[in-house]
Amino acid sequence: MELFDKVRILAAAAKYDVSCSSSGSTRSNKAGGIGNANAAGICHSWSADGRCISLLKILMTNVCAYDCVYCINRVTSDVERATLSPEELADLTINFYRRNYIEGLFLSSAVFGTPDLTTERMIKALELLRNQYNFSGYIHVKVIPGTDPKLLTRIGLLADRVSVNVELPSREGLQLLAPQKKVESILKPMGFIHQQIQEAREDRLVSEHKTAFVPAGQTTQLIIGATPDRDLKILKLSESLYKNYKLKRVYFSSYVPVVSHPNLPSLFTSPPLLREHRLYQADWLLRFYGFSANEILDSSHPDLSLDFDPKTEWALRHLDQFPVEINQASFEILIRVPGLGVTSAQRIIAARRAAAIDFELLKKIGVVIKRARYFITCKGRFAGVTDFDPTRIRQNMLADGPDTKGYRENDRQLSLFAPIPLGITSC
Amino acid sequence: MLIYVYDGYWEGLLTAVYEAYARHEQPDQIVTNARLAQSWLDQYVEITADSEKASKVARSIRRKISAMAEMRLDRVFRSDDPDKGTLIYHYLQLGYQYGPGVDNYLHENAVLEMHERSQRVNFEVHRFEGLMRFVRTDWGAFYAQFSPDHHITDLLAPHFARRLSDQNWIIHDTKRQIAALYNQKEWILTDQMPELLTASSYQDQQATDLWKIYFQNITITERVNPRLQRQMMPVRYWQNLPEMSK
Numbered sequence: 001m002e003l004f005d006k007v008r009i010l011a012a013a014a015k016y017d018v019s020c021s022s023s024g025s026t027r028s029n030k031a032g033g034i035g036n037a038n039a040a041g042i043c044h045s046w047s048a049d050g051r052c053i054s055l056l057k058i059l060m061t062n063v064c065a066y067d068c069v070y071c072i073n074r075v076t077s078d079v080e081r082a083t084l085s086p087e088e089l090a091d092l093t094i095n096f097y098r099r100n101y102i103e104g105l106f107l108s109s110a111v112f113g114t115p116d117l118t119t120e121r122m123i124k125a126l127e128l129l130r131n132q133y134n135f136s137g138y139i140h141v142k143v144i145p146g147t148d149p150k151l152l153t154r155i156g157l158l159a160d161r162v163s164v165n166v167e168l169p170s171r172e173g174l175q176l177l178a179p180q181k182k183v184e185s186i187l188k189p190m191g192f193i194h195q196q197i198q199e200a201r202e203d204r205l206v207s208e209h210k211t212a213f214v215p216a217g218q219t220t221q222l223i224i225g226a227t228p229d230r231d232l233k234i235l236k237l238s239e240s241l242y243k244n245y246k247l248k249r250v251y252f253s254s255y256v257p258v259v260s261h262p263n264l265p266s267l268f269t270s271p272p273l274l275r276e277h278r279l280y281q282a283d284w285l286l287r288f289y290g291f292s293a294n295e296i297l298d299s300s301h302p303d304l305s306l307d308f309d310p311k312t313e314w315a316l317r318h319l320d321q322f323p324v325e326i327n328q329a330s331f332e333i334l335i336r337v338p339g340l341g342v343t344s345a346q347r348i349i350a351a352r353r354a355a356a357i358d359f360e361l362l363k364k365i366g367v368v369i370k371r372a373r374y375f376i377t378c379k380g381r382f383a384g385v386t387d388f389d390p391t392r393i394r395q396n397m398l399a400d401g402p403d404t405k406g407y408r409e410n411d412r413q414l415s416l417f418a419p420i421p422l423g424i425t426s427c
Numbered sequence: 428m429l430i431y432v433y434d435g436y437w438e439g440l441l442t443a444v445y446e447a448y449a450r451h452e453q454p455d456q457i458v459t460n461a462r463l464a465q466s467w468l469d470q471y472v473e474i475t476a477d478s479e480k481a482s483k484v485a486r487s488i489r490r491k492i493s494a495m496a497e498m499r500l501d502r503v504f505r506s507d508d509p510d511k512g513t514l515i516y517h518y519l520q521l522g523y524q525y526g527p528g529v530d531n532y533l534h535e536n537a538v539l540e541m542h543e544r545s546q547r548v549n550f551e552v553h554r555f556e557g558l559m560r561f562v563r564t565d566w567g568a569f570y571a572q573f574s575p576d577h578h579i580t581d582l583l584a585p586h587f588a589r590r591l592s593d594q595n596w597i598i599h600d601t602k603r604q605i606a607a608l609y610n611q612k613e614w615i616l617t618d619q620m621p622e623l624l625t626a627s628s629y630q631d632q633q634a635t636d637l638w639k640i641y642f643q644n645i646t647i648t649e650r651v652n653p654r655l656q657r658q659m660m661p662v663r664y665w666q667n668l669p670e671m672s673k
Contacts, residue, residue: 007637011644034593043659044557045670047646050655054557057645095634096641098569098594099561100587134593256649271649351533354525365533 001082007092009082013062013073014108017221018251022054022103022138024216025160035097035104035137037160037216042103055106055140056096060084060122064110068167068178070226072258073110083112086125094133104138104160105129115146123151126158138216145185149192156196161216161248164190166241169234173227176263193218194245217248224279225272226255226264230302235282235293242286252279278304285310288342289335307398312338315375316390322375323382326357339371359383370400428455428466433474433512435459437504440512441481443474444519457512484519492522492529499530502545505578514540548577555579556586558664561596562631568595570629573667574602581607584614635669642670 023041043052061083062073072079084092089107096102107125112118122141129135140161143152155162164186168174171183193214200213220241224234238250254271257264282304285291289311296310297303305313315322315338324333326348334345344367351357351365358378362369369376374384374393386392431446431454433439443457454472488497500518503511517537522529532538561569569591580600584607587596592611599606605618665671 004637004640008640008644011641015645015647029589029592032593034591036590038556040553042553042557045642045668046656046659047642048653048656049647049650050652050659051647051650052659053642053645056641058641092637096638098591099563099631099634099638100557100559100571100591101638103557137590254650256647273650347533350531353528354531355534361534365539 003088003092005080006082006084006088007058009080010059010062010084011057013059013079013110014057014106016072016253016256017057017106017108017142018253019106019140019163019219019221019249020052020054020057021161021219021249022140024248025138027136027138027160027212027215029136030134033134033136034094035135037136037138038103044100044102054103055138056093056102056104057106058084058089058092058108060089060107060109060118060125061112062110063112065113066111066178066180068181069259069261069263070177070223070255074259077259086121086128089125090128090133093129093137094135097135097137102137104140106140106142108142109144111144115144116148116151118144119147119151119155123154123158126155130158140216143189143193145181145189147189149189152189152192153196156193156200156213157211159214161219162193162214163219163221164193166220166222166237166250168227169222169224169229169237170227173229177226190218190220190241190245190247197246217246219247219249219251221251221253223253223255224276225269231275231279231282231304232293232297232299232302234279235286235297238283239286239293250283252276252283274306275304278306278310282310285314290332291336309338311336312371312397316394319388319390319393323377323384323388324375325380326362326376326378327352337372337375339368339375344368371397428469429472430454430469431457431472431474431512433457433459434476436476438478438481439474439476440504440515441484442477443512444516445477445480445484446472446474447516449480454516455513456510457516458509459512460509488519488522491526492519493527495530496522499541499545502548503541505548505582506544506576507578508544511544514544548579551575551577552579552582554664555583558660558668559583559587559598560667560669561591562629563634565630568597570597570599571667572599572601574663575600578603578605580605581616583607584609584616588614639670 021041022037023039025037026039027037029036041054043054045053047053062079063081063083064073064075067074067076093102093105097104107122109118109122112121126139126141129139139159140163141155141159143155143162143164145164166186167178167181174181174183196213197217222234241247241250254273254276255265256271257267257269260267282296285296286293291314296314304310315336324337331345331349334340334348335342347365347367348357348362351361355361356379359369359381362378369383374386374397382388384393386396429452431443433443440457443454447454488500500515503515514537518541521532521535521537525532529538530542555573555575559571559573561571564570580598583598587598588609595611596609597606599620604620605616606620607614607616
């Protein structure tokens with residue numbers, strides 16, 4: 001088979017992997033070598049779906065021994081199959097890298113025979129890259145559940161980031177759709193990698209010359225919309241993964257129907273892109289805004305609202321904490337105001353050191369107050385065009401138009417939404 | 428109006444700032460080109476660059492304002508905006524008045540404007556760290572052409588010198604006809620295009636085709652969103668992106 005066809009098949013097979021982030025590592029180039037990592041990550045292109053392309057995201061092979069119902073590459077699926085040799089893969093990566101097409105490699109694979117067999121082939125490609133080509137660019141490896149810890153350790157010393165996919169938000173979902181994967185077989189490698197990262201970090205405190213182990217940390221991905229799991233469950237899961245395994249990111253992937261099966265949504269179901277977008281917004285609140293999952297949702301509100309972003313919903317349910325005075329509120333309080341982000345809060349704090357802030361100055365320094373005005377005062381003035389009452393505020397905000405921040409309706413008349421990556425390379 | 432005219436170089440602009448203070452004048456504009464809004468009411472003063480005067484101003488920026496201000500001034504000067512000289516002068520006036528805290532004075536237009544413009548330049552540098560595209564020439568070097576909004580070639584060269592250190596490369600700003608040349612040891616900035624370059628041919632079809640096929644197949648067709656794509660990767664950059672060429 002021509003290399004051209006292999007790339008065509010194995011790129012298409014990898015496209016549902018969400019992560020493209022190339023951040024978090026500071027690996028530097030070696031003398032006479034090629035490549036380095038950029039701590040902030042770099043996007044190199046954007047595909048027609050608007051997603052950033054940073055890494056060469058590709059499968060080593062799509063020949064799979066497993067039969068996960070939701071997956072296009074499952075053993076019983078009738079798709080074209082292809083396999084890249086470690087040499088082909090290393091060569092392709094270097095050729096793309098030299099032309100600045102990519103920031104590095106995101107390697108995953110279908111289960112070729114057994115997890116260990118597959119992983120050994122992946123390691124071979126990575127060793128070629130790191131040792132033969134002297135490549136210090138970014139490498140993200142998707143770990144296959146059930147891989148021997150010894151092999152995991154070898155991967156950890158070669159890769160910048162690894163991920164083990166949770167796949168589905170609940171044990172029941174996994175049982176139903178991916179019977180060969182067990183919760184334990186997913187959490188075990190995650191826990192093992194977490195522990196190794198911690199140990200490597202402690203070693204580095206003692207000696208600077210220890211080799212880095214997964215310097216950019218680990219992430220995971222789960223599919224939403226393939227099972228009936230509620231958003232509350234998903235957020236609680238994310239929260240515990242951040243807390244217990246110190247994950248860098250939990251990615252959500254809207255389920256795109258690829259196969260017809262009694263256990264799955266029908267082929268005519270649109271991917272729940274707006275819901276996915278709301279989950280990312282809530283995830284952002286967990287990671288950067290000091291919110292807990294229980295603040296955002298509870299058993300009487302188990303799902304995120306599609307009308308408003310999660311912070312606005314939270315604020316409307318906690319009006320007793322508002323309005324806040326822009327000239328006095330702390331950073332932590334400011335970022336809890338709907339419509340204000342980290343950048344706005346930083347600007348407010350800088351500007352008020354020099355002069356008291358009124359609404360005019362607020363606008364001038366680039367703070368969008370369309371949403372925020374219902375929740376703030378400037379020098380004691382309220383500009384919310386309504387009484388301070390949740391129902392009235394809600395009505396007014398709905399009348400202001402839909403919450404368009406962060407997604408755009410498609411050019412075509414299809415009602416598809418796609419999230420804008422928050423931040424340059426956070427996709 | 429009192430208008431200072433400088434030579435278009437950084438040293439010339441700093442000399443103009445020096446003269447404004449030395450002569451106890453407050454020029455309304457500091458520009459490079461006397462043709463701008465010429466009127467018989469305007470008084471033009473030609474400023475001759477003087478390295479000693481310029482370095483006095485340069486030192487005072489570091490001493491009296493901040494390293495951050497120094498960075499912002501450098502970035503804003505890289506734009507082609509005709510009013511950049513005047514803006515820089517206004518920002519420096521505020522800097523001398525308020526000192527290191529000047530960047531908090533966001534209610535001052537000059538401060539806000541400096542922030543926005545310097546950010547735009549830094550953002551473009553970051554963008555081109557990703558959007559630069561090299562082709563392999565038939566004589567072995569890698570060649571990239573780009574057409575940035577700002578003069579940023581020398582800000583990008585160190586990045587590629589660190590990253591692509593084991594290959595010879597050229598980054599060519601076709602808008603300004605300047606280039607950074609790198610020989611696996613060091614890079615230089617030049618406006619003398621090597622002849623070799625204009626005569627080169629590129630036989631890099633295989634890599635380009637592989638990249639294009641990759642680019643097409645990584646798209647989730649159920650989520651196609653050209654508007655989002657254009658927003659993240661503006662059309663003006665497409666001319667040098669093989670994946671966007673038909």
